[in-house]
Amino acid sequence: MDIWGSFALLLALVAAVYAVVAGIAGIITRRTLLTKSARNAGMAVGVLVTLAVGALEYFFFTNNFSMAYVAEHSNRALPPFYKFAALWAGQEGSLLFWSWLLSIYAFLVLFVNRNKHPELMPYVGVVLAGVQTFFLTLNNFVASPFSVMAGGDAAGVMHVAKLAEGHGLNPLLQYPEMVIHPPMLYLGYTGFTVPFAFALAALLGRYPGEKWIHITRRWTMIAWCFQSVGILLGAHWAYAVLGWGGYWAWDPVENASLLPWITGTAFLHSVMMQEKRGMLKVWNIWLVFTTFMLCILGTLLTRSGVVSSVHAFAQSSIGDWFVGFLALTFIVCFWAYWKNRDYLRSDNQLDSLVSRESSFLFNNLILLAACFAVLWGTLFPVLSEWVSGSKISVGPPFFNKVNIPIALFLLLLTGIGPLLAWRKTSFDALRRNFAWPLGGGVLAGIIAFVFGFRDIYSLICLILGVFVTLTIFSEFFRGARVIAARDGTNLISAVGELTMRNTRRYGGYVVHFGMVLIFIGIAGVPFNRDIQSELSPGQSLKIGPYTILCQNFDQLANGNYESERATLEVFRNGKSEMMLYPERRFFLASQVTETMVAIQTSPLRDLYVVYAGRSPESNKPVIHAYLNPLVKWIWFGGLVVVLGTGLALFPNRRAALVLRPATEQSWSDAVTASASRMGAVTQKADAND
């Protein structure tokens, strides 16, 4: 019984290797039977890895503490919810989880496209199986999640040992978000393998046209969306759990998750250049290669402690495997590119600096700069030790100095870019599209300034945020007005109709709006306040409009932890407003103390209270209170981003046939006009984005 997990994992590796070998043989010999069997092997990998994951979960739920991984990361009293999540609590399980998600993606890709693209899919299958082979090798031979506890007896014979109780799950992971956050992030990391596989496959097979981009658009967006959600959930976890009052510290592991997100974002934008204008082919191929390699690098940074070792304390040999795999990936990518570089020749040239093309180019340039800066800052300890022998790390000031201007410039492009025409935009069109939004933004800036808003970056962020929001709303309004006038419907249903006609464009706007909300939330940071004070029962502290009165401290205990809890009453303008209960929990199985933050959240500000421990001098309890404005906007913005991505995934609804031509050819009106024209001519409404 205990053996079938590792057996399934071994078979999965065999199947993956077979899928690579038979796939290549099938491509060379052009035998459909071989290709088919390679594909079936690729799909079998998914089934086998799922079995292995099922086995490991079974061990968790049956408290099988003879399994080393289970003993290390679980205990009997652990709630079932967390027993499930313990799967990805450590190295071995995380890597198995990676393989599993990847194998699910691969299964779906192979299954969905089983009767399509016969020239392309064999290559895709080989690339996917190649990546799987690497991870399954790690799962089987380097970091096996199925090792058993063993001990030698007096005669030196090894026996399987079984612990009575496990060490318990790391308390930091015992939060509901930690059950969702890693899967989201890993779904992002692994999901980028799909566009990578298609890009490499198209290059290797010299697959004609931009078809691979059309095929992978939705896959890329799904991976991007998971990655975004994963990053935000991670930030929220750091905020709600770690108790330092912030959500982003430019920690190497955080940066690792941001890097592929940045290049993925760049890729999602720059593929439009290739689809519409046949430009940037080399760039796009390399962007998707880079994104994949950054995903691997991210996993390497997260798993190996290469960089974190500056402030964490462990290294593991797994790093070498990842470095080797990264090098191999780069060599294969470069070889494929060099061999087929003539296939990537551009169809068009840049026509004007004020055009959609150039806004995309700047968008990409600036995203790549951000990516490079973050990568450089993250790897600097390693690089500096390598070059000069002394390990130097850079802190948040470096990352903020570079990335804040970049982010603001991106925000500006978010407003401008979508409204510029392809090729060249006239001055008149600029004035018509931007006068009002820009006026609105500046007005908002002036009002904020008058009300004592002085932080320059936040002020710019506010102006740009209002500007972008207004451009987005005016786009919806102008498009909807045309539909409403023509169909005689009201404006609200016209907005719905408009969105469904071109989900990609209008879903994209919703994503942009979500990003604006996130930016506004981040712009609240300069206005954060915090105060720390010793607080015995009966004493109080003041922060902003709030007075926090300490009522008492009490102790609680259950099978999993013992906790000490403060009861705080919060007053505002002399009136009692709420009770907060910050807590410190001592987890019995792992012998670790963790803090439970009490957060009172509202759209305007969060009151964030931490029971920080006892003062070393007086042994009195210390309460640390933070007042963080606008943080909630970030999480809400994340929801809007997800909604927008969801919209953009929908297929376009076909436009109704219209015989009356549109009178005004302003940019946004042209959307509906040309959509209906194309609908009339080609019955295809996927125009103008």
Add this chain to the structure above:
Amino acid sequence: MNVRTKFLIGSGIIVVTLISLAYVGFTQSKTYYHTITELSTLQGASLHQRMRVSGNVRNGTIQHLPGRVDFVLTEQGKDMMVSYVGRDPLPDTFKDGAQALVEGRMMPDNRFVAEQVQAKCASKYEAAPNQTPATAQPGQTSSGSAARPSGS
């Protein structure tokens, strides 16, 4: 001037701006990482840079004094006196024998004044050398830290 040149000039301006910003940010926040053994070989300016040093807390050396906490970090037989002056309570993991990482500056009297202390319980670490539960998940690098960067 053709469009390509214009685009290149625009990009050049952006890149140069970013590089100078990066340089300023870098000089402001760079922190050297040294071992205690290395400290004795450092000289001149490099001794007074902001740095991070790691080691084990020597048993019985933690003293709670008004306004600061003194202790001795030890690594491979070499000792270093540390005064923690940060205002946050020390992490719970900070106790005798724990692995600690301190960040701050070396004073002329050979005392290291730390503004941040991170610590990891030694026993847990030794029990499972290949396991780092605290680094196991994104977003977190150590199980306890007295001062985290704020306002980032």
